[in-house]
Amino acid sequence: MSAFKIVILPGDGIGPEVAAAGRLALETIGDVFGHNFTFEEKLIGGIAIDTVDDPYPADTDAACLAADAVLLGAVGGPKWDLKPKRPEQGLLAVRKSMGLFANLRPMDVAPSQAFRSPLKEEIVSGADMLIVRELTGGLYFGKRTRTETTATDECLYTVAEVERVAHVAFQAARKRRNKVTSVDKANVIETSRLWRETVNKLHAAEYSDVELEHALVDSMAMHLVTRPKDFDVILTENMFGDILSDLASVLPGSIGLLGSASLGSTGKGLYEPIHGSAPDIAGKDLANPIGTLKSVSMMLRHSLNLTKEADTLDAAIEAVIKAGTLTRDLGGTTSGSQVAKAVSDQIRIQAKVEA
Numbered sequence: 001m002s003a004f005k006i007v008i009l010p011g012d013g014i015g016p017e018v019a020a021a022g023r024l025a026l027e028t029i030g031d032v033f034g035h036n037f038t039f040e041e042k043l044i045g046g047i048a049i050d051t052v053d054d055p056y057p058a059d060t061d062a063a064c065l066a067a068d069a070v071l072l073g074a075v076g077g078p079k080w081d082l083k084p085k086r087p088e089q090g091l092l093a094v095r096k097s098m099g100l101f102a103n104l105r106p107m108d109v110a111p112s113q114a115f116r117s118p119l120k121e122e123i124v125s126g127a128d129m130l131i132v133r134e135l136t137g138g139l140y141f142g143k144r145t146r147t148e149t150t151a152t153d154e155c156l157y158t159v160a161e162v163e164r165v166a167h168v169a170f171q172a173a174r175k176r177r178n179k180v181t182s183v184d185k186a187n188v189i190e191t192s193r194l195w196r197e198t199v200n201k202l203h204a205a206e207y208s209d210v211e212l213e214h215a216l217v218d219s220m221a222m223h224l225v226t227r228p229k230d231f232d233v234i235l236t237e238n239m240f241g242d243i244l245s246d247l248a249s250v251l252p253g254s255i256g257l258l259g260s261a262s263l264g265s266t267g268k269g270l271y272e273p274i275h276g277s278a279p280d281i282a283g284k285d286l287a288n289p290i291g292t293l294k295s296v297s298m299m300l301r302h303s304l305n306l307t308k309e310a311d312t313l314d315a316a317i318e319a320v321i322k323a324g325t326l327t328r329d330l331g332g333t334t335s336g337s338q339v340a341k342a343v344s345d346q347i348r349i350q351a352k353v354e355a
């Protein structure tokens with residue numbers, strides 16, 4: 001039996017709903033496999049602004065830094081839009097404070113589920129990619145200025161920042177289909193030229209066994225939905241990765257299906273679905289919890305070293321999807337909490353199958 005300290009940051013909108021699904025899965029895994037997970041729920045985002053006037057309170061930071069792993073729901077909502085203190089600052093702050101420079105966003109379309117895509121089945125069926133998004137640099141972290149008539153956002157990247165995330169992408173490719181597509185806008189932007197040069201140098205020095213190609217972000221958006229099966233690992237900077245991963249979520253049929261791991265140089269990580277707080281469906285038990293459950297599976301694998309448990313959770317998720325127990329975004333009629341319960345029940349069944 002092992003003991004793990006998990007911090008949960010439910011946040012805003014559908015955040016608390018999907019975070020509850022993640023917690024239930026962890027509780028069930030703990031029960032079935034005999035692990036002692038202790039949970040601490042902390043404030044972040046809009047609810048933290050409302051409660052303590054700070055999107056990332058100091059005690060949330062301390063708890064995240066002391067945890068074995070952190071699970072995030074989502075932050076943000078119209079209530080806080082255009083206010084000087086924004087919920088999203090909380091999310092940027094936790095990523096920065098924990099040093100989480102690489103955000104891994106896997107996307108795959110199982111052939112049996114390809115019919116759920118709004119795109120043609122033959123285009124998406126079997127697509128399987130990993131987006132490696134730089135997470136603590138670029139436009140989201142640059143200096144901003146504002147007067148009544150002008151605004152600027154600085155986009156800064158250093159060679160060291162590009163190298164450390166490129167290592168993650170090349171190493172991930174070696175465990176997959178050995179191909180990296182690095183995405184930039186090097187025909188226009190200076191940071192992209194630095195990005196491309198740095199990736200090329202690192203490739204030549206350490207990863208010449210991995211196939212490397214470069215793509216410009218605008219045409220890449222088109223290629224992602226017209227020939228997604230050509231891509232394995234996609235390496236890109238912060239904002240491009242944010243946008244391209246939401247686009248990639250169209251392939252399996254819903255943004256609610258994609259999870260992510262935000263990692264740094266230690267084993268600790270922040271695990272978060274790729275979607276936002278979805279104010280349009282919040283509080284209605286309509287949110288698809290699968291992206292969060294996949295994030296929990298990544299947590300088990302990457303931070304807690306619980307491979308068997310992660311495999312069991314993956315099998316449980318797959319069984320629930322195959323049974324058609326789905327939320328409205330995927331054409332189903334099941335509530336989010338019922339999907340979470342179905343996955344929890346399946347964890348018990350799958351664990352017996354594997355034993």
Ligand SMILES: NC(=O)C1=CN([C@@H]2O[C@H](COP(=O)(O)OP(=O)(O)OC[C@H]3O[C@@H](n4cnc5c(N)ncnc54)[C@H](O)[C@@H]3O)[C@@H](O)[C@H]2O)C=CC1
Pocket residue numbers: 014018073074075076077078088091255256257272273274275276277278279280281286287288289291329
């Ligand atoms: N990681 C985070 O906390 C993120 C927060 N945001 C914030 O979320 C708020 C809303 O942003 P949007 O652009 O609307 O993006 P969003 O991802 O929240 O929603 C986009 C669309 O996808 C749907 N959707 C999202 N997650 C879903 C789920 N699990 N199940 C079913 N449908 C789902 C929503 O209902 C909406 O129609 C904003 O305040 C934004 O800043 C946005 C992205 C990431």
Ligand SMILES: CC(C)CC(=O)C(=O)O
Pocket residue numbers: 088091092242274275
């Ligand atoms: C700061 C966040 C709201 C950025 C985002 O959309 C994301 O990480 O997916």
Ligand SMILES: [Mg+2]
Pocket residue numbers: 242243246274275
């Ligand atoms: Mg996003």
